[in-house]
Amino acid sequence: MDSEYLSAKALEKKHRLETDPTYRKNHMEYLPGMERIESDICANVMKHMKSFDYSKYTAHDVKSALNRDTCSIEDFKALLSPAAEPFLEQMAQRARLETSKHFGNTVYMFTPLYIANYCENYCVYCGFNCYNHINRMKLTIEQIAHEMEIIADSGMEEILILTGESRAQSDVNYIGEACKLARKYFRMVGLEIYPVNTDEYRYLHECGADYVTVFQETYDSDKYETLHLLGHKRVWPYRFDAQERALMGGMRGVAFSALLGLSDFRKDALASALHVYFLQRKYPYAEMSLSCPRLRPIINNDKINPLDVHEKQLCQILCAYRIFLPFVGITVSSRESAEFRNGIVKIAATKVSAGVSTGIGDHESKYSGKESDGMHGDEQFEINDSRSLGKMYRDISDEGLQPVLNDYLYV
Amino acid sequence: MDNDKLIIGGHEFNSRFILGSGKYSLSLIEAAVKYAGAEIITLAVRRANTKKQENILDFIPNGVTLLPNTSGARNAEEAVRIARLARELGCGSFVKVEIMRDSKYLLPDNQETVKATEILANDGFVVMPYMYPDLNTARDLVNAGAAAVMPLASPIGSNKGLATKEFIQILIDEINLPVIVDAGIGRPSQACEAMEMGAAAIMANTALATAGDLPMMAAAFRQAVEAGRKAYLAGLGRVLTRGASASDPLTGFLRD
Numbered sequence: 297m298d299s300e301y302l303s304a305k306a307l308e309k310k311h312r313l314e315t316d317p318t319y320r321k322n323h324m325e326y327l328p329g330m331e332r333i334e335s336d337i338c339a340n341v342m343k344h345m346k347s348f349d350y351s352k353y354t355a356h357d358v359k360s361a362l363n364r365d366t367c368s369i370e371d372f373k374a375l376l377s378p379a380a381e382p383f384l385e386q387m388a389q390r391a392r393l394e395t396s397k398h399f400g401n402t403v404y405m406f407t408p409l410y411i412a413n414y415c416e417n418y419c420v421y422c423g424f425n426c427y428n429h430i431n432r433m434k435l436t437i438e439q440i441a442h443e444m445e446i447i448a449d450s451g452m453e454e455i456l457i458l459t460g461e462s463r464a465q466s467d468v469n470y471i472g473e474a475c476k477l478a479r480k481y482f483r484m485v486g487l488e489i490y491p492v493n494t495d496e497y498r499y500l501h502e503c504g505a506d507y508v509t510v511f512q513e514t515y516d517s518d519k520y521e522t523l524h525l526l527g528h529k530r531v532w533p534y535r536f537d538a539q540e541r542a543l544m545g546g547m548r549g550v551a552f553s554a555l556l557g558l559s560d561f562r563k564d565a566l567a568s569a570l571h572v573y574f575l576q577r578k579y580p581y582a583e584m585s586l587s588c589p590r591l592r593p594i595i596n597n598d599k600i601n602p603l604d605v606h607e608k609q610l611c612q613i614l615c616a617y618r619i620f621l622p623f624v625g626i627t628v629s630s631r632e633s634a635e636f637r638n639g640i641v642k643i644a645a646t647k648v649s650a651g652v653s654t655g656i657g658d659h660e661s662k663y664s665g666k667e668s669d670g671m672h673g674d675e676q677f678e679i680n681d682s683r684s685l686g687k688m689y690r691d692i693s694d695e696g697l698q699p700v701l702n703d704y705l706y707v
Numbered sequence: 708m709d710n711d712k713l714i715i716g717g718h719e720f721n722s723r724f725i726l727g728s729g730k731y732s733l734s735l736i737e738a739a740v741k742y743a744g745a746e747i748i749t750l751a752v753r754r755a756n757t758k759k760q761e762n763i764l765d766f767i768p769n770g771v772t773l774l775p776n777t778s779g780a781r782n783a784e785e786a787v788r789i790a791r792l793a794r795e796l797g798c799g800s801f802v803k804v805e806i807m808r809d810s811k812y813l814l815p816d817n818q819e820t821v822k823a824t825e826i827l828a829n830d831g832f833v834v835m836p837y838m839y840p841d842l843n844t845a846r847d848l849v850n851a852g853a854a855a856v857m858p859l860a861s862p863i864g865s866n867k868g869l870a871t872k873e874f875i876q877i878l879i880d881e882i883n884l885p886v887i888v889d890a891g892i893g894r895p896s897q898a899c900e901a902m903e904m905g906a907a908a909i910m911a912n913t914a915l916a917t918a919g920d921l922p923m924m925a926a927a928f929r930q931a932v933e934a935g936r937k938a939y940l941a942g943l944g945r946v947l948t949r950g951a952s953a954s955d956p957l958t959g960f961l962r963d
Contacts, residue, residue, distance in 0.1 A: 397865060400916045581781050581808040623811045705753035705792070707785040 299429035310427050313418060313525040323521040323530045330534045331493040331541065337574045338536050344369065345515055345567045353377035362386055367620045372569065375616035376562050384608060387615035391644045394622040401697045404625070404647040405688060406454035406486070407447055410656050411435045411474055413673045414465035417527030419513075421558065421591065423676050424460045426527065433656040433673030434465055440474050444481040446659045450651055450685045453702040454484040456509065461490035461529055468496045472503040479504035483702040486551075490528060491538035497545025506706060508542035509551035510535060511589065515567030519559040539575060549583030550575070551627065556605045556613070557591040565613045569620055576621075585625030585647070586617055590632075607636055611643070618644040630679040634691075637681055641697060650688035652679050711940065713908055715885055716801070716833035716854035718772070722746040723902065724932045725887065727912030728754065728776055735916050736766050742925035747772045749803055749910065752793045753779045774835065776803040783822035790827050802827060803857065804836040813863045817844040821851050828852025837889055840874035845882050856882060857910065859890040860901065866893025866914055869900060879905040895924075895931030902935025903943065 298307060312319045326332060353374040361371035362383065374380060375387060412434035415424040423430065435443065447455065457474050459466040471489055478485040486507035487500060497508065514520050517532045524530045539550035552571050554564035572584045590605045605613075610632075617626060628637050628645040630652040637648055653662045656673025663684070683691065692699040713720040726739040728749035739745040748767060752775050767773060775793035780786035783806065790802040804827065806819045820836045821844060827834045833854045838844055840858035848856050858878055861870035868891060869875065879886045885907030892898050892911045901909050909932060918924035 396917045397913065400913060576811060581810060583810050623813075700754075703751070703754050705779050705789060707779065707788055 299427060301429045302427060320525055321530060323532050324517065326534055327528060327531055330531060333537055333541060335537060335540055337540060338533060340574045341567050341570045344570055345563050348373060348563055348566050350377040350562050353379045355379055358383050362390055372616060372620035373566060375619060376565055380612060384612055387612065388643045391615040391618040392642065394618050395644055398622050399646050402700045403641045403692050403697050404700050404703065405650050405685065406456055406647065407452050407649055407651045408456045408458055409443055409447065410458045410654060411440055412466040413460040413656050414462040415460035416462045416464065417529040418525045419529060420523050420525065430674035431672060435657055437473055437477065439657055441477055443657065443659045444478060446663055448481040450663060451701065452651060452685055453482055455482045456486040456488055458488045463490065468492060468499060472500055475500055475503035475505045484704040491535050494541045494545045497542045497547060501546045506548040507551065508539065508547050510538040511553045511555060512536060513555045514559040515554055515564050516559040523558060543579045543582050551585045551587060553587035553589055555589050555591060561605050569617055572621055572624055585627055587627045587629065588614055589629060611640065614640060614644040630681040632680055634681045634683060638691060638695060641692065642695060648688065650683055651685045654679060713885065720746045723908040723936055724928055725749065725908055725910040727910045733766050734921055738921040738925040739915060740768050740771060742922045743929045747774050749774045749776050750798065751776055751778045752789050755796060772801060773798045774801045774803050776805045778805045780806050781808050782806060783819045786823040787826050790832060800831060801833045804834055815839055817841055821847045824848055824853050825851035840871045840878055842877050842881060845878050849882060849884055853884060855885040855887050857887045857889040860888050861891030863890040865891050867891050868893055868897035876904055895927040898928055899931040899935035902932055903938045905939050
């Protein structure tokens with residue numbers, strides 16, 4: 297969909313990017329300033345993903361995978377296959393056992409804070425993309441402090457700071473200032489920003505951030521090329537190595553995901569988990585977690601239909617993740633419904649967001665109903681579970697689980 | 708039996724069941740104190756690093772000794788910092804040193820543990836190091852000033868019991884400090900077995916936290932620990948001790 301606010305020149309460029317692949321930059325080629333690291337992680341993940349033929353697995357493979365104490369890569373592939381669909385309940389039982397061994401009955405809570413939504417990328421499925429006409433905004437340091445104060449007052453102790461992907465509008469120094477501020481209001485500070493170099497991750501760590509989330513969107517680089525048409529984000533391998541650079545920069549933990557539904561979700565789920573698996577073997581002290589976003593309706597775009605990953609399949613993926621990687625955190629965002637989240641925390645998920653706004657500068661109106669100056673930045677996507685921290689805390693407790701606001705110390 | 712105290716760093720305890728910290732909840736702490744008789748409760752400092760409404764310190768009953776641990780530390784330096792923070796938070800002078808460079812199995816790093824133990828013992832802490840059951844490390848820990856050693860029975864949270872039994876037995880036989888079996892105890896019978904071997908105490912968390920009936924499981928652990936301790940003090944029947952004895956003495960031919 298084209299915005300009526302675009303100039304003729306911009307429209308022409310947009311259309312050409314969409315229709316003429318030769319007009320687009322090589323998505324496998326680094327741009328100036330992007331750090332290259334020595335790593336074999338990507339090659340290992342790709343080798344498995346490319347050869348993954350999930351149609352060859354049988355009920356027998358799934359049963360023997362479930363019968364083994366330790367889940368091998370081959371077992372994990374069987375659990376992700378269509379042959380495992382009839383075994384969803386058995387997978388859930390096993391997943392719950394593994395979750396309780398490693399996490400007991402605890403469920404961690406956090407909230408995201410979008411501080412800017414400027415973006416220089418053209419990703420066709422995203423509401424923040426540079427051709428989409430939305431209210432753009434970047435919070436000032438004072439505004440960030442105000443938002444953080446409101447969130448901290450609600451009792452939240454872990455925050456995930458997000459920006460759109462614009463180095464020009466929200467540079468590393470700006471994000472660093474937000475991290476320093478966040479350290480005053482929260483016990484744990486995570487970042488979900490555009491990928492940066494090792495020295496920049498180190499700087500952000502020194503500013504107080506300790507966890508970095510980067511979604512690869514899809515591990516299928518050919519498909520990736522057709523969706524991320526312009527901007528730094530187009531460079532697929534630089535994004536792939538972001539978590540490793542973050543760990544090299546001293547971050548304690550990293551989080552991963554594909555946006556399930558962009559490409560073949562079984563292959564993307566395999567690659568996401570193997571990305572964790574191989575990186576964990578190289579950086580055994582690092583803490584790792586997986587998320588599981590599916591495509592959801594976005595502003596000004598009704599063309600994408602997320603039907604290919606249904607709740608049952610999402611549950612299958614999460615159970616398979618848990619059985620293969622019993623020690624990793626699994627985060628389920630407010631894109632999923634309250635019913636789904638209530639159910640999945642009893643099986644595999646260990647972290648949920650609460651009191652969520654994906655807009656910019658609107659926590660006061662959302663938390664208290666009080667309208668501020670009316671200046672807001674638009675939201676990245678619609679959320680499905682709008683429970684406040686208090687409500688979420690009670691609901692988790694009522695399910696017989698233990699909500700945890702913090703289990704972290706910056707050392 | 709009445710005078711059979713557990714003594715750690717000059718402090719006396721009647722109970723030989725210690726509650727671990729992994730999975731906490733108010734009901735778990737209540738059950739551990741009331742039904743398992745726990746007098747020592749481990750507390751992850753990083754879990755206590757929270758705001759008022761959630762503070763686990765408020766859950767700890769009076770008269771219970773807090774054992775803050777350094778979980779989250781990846782080396783000796785971080786462990787020392789966390790231990791000092793625990794003291795600032797008012798957690799007392801006990802500390803359980805836990806140093807992990809592995810987020811998958813959470814296995815302790817023995818070398819770093821020895822370093823941290825020495826620094827903290829010199830700093831006046833009662834240091835209880837969590838360790839992989841290695842005799843050389845245990846001796847180093849004794850020399851570093853540890854007040855007890857806490858070998859793991861099997862990977863933390865695994866409920867797999869005494870996978871390292873032979874090595875724990877060596878520590879019990881050779882080390883003149885309380886040997887407290889930590890991690891992996893999944894059933895009361897395993898706790899009992901560790902106590903029969905001569906362990907000074909056992910620590911458990913997951914086994915209780917994930918039980919169907921928490922108070923009943925807590926009571927079961929208490930009985931198991933007490934039974935194992937009594938069996939150890941009584942001296943196990945000869946059939947059960949290591950090696951068998953021949954019915955005719957092999958040395959019967961000796962005349963003077």
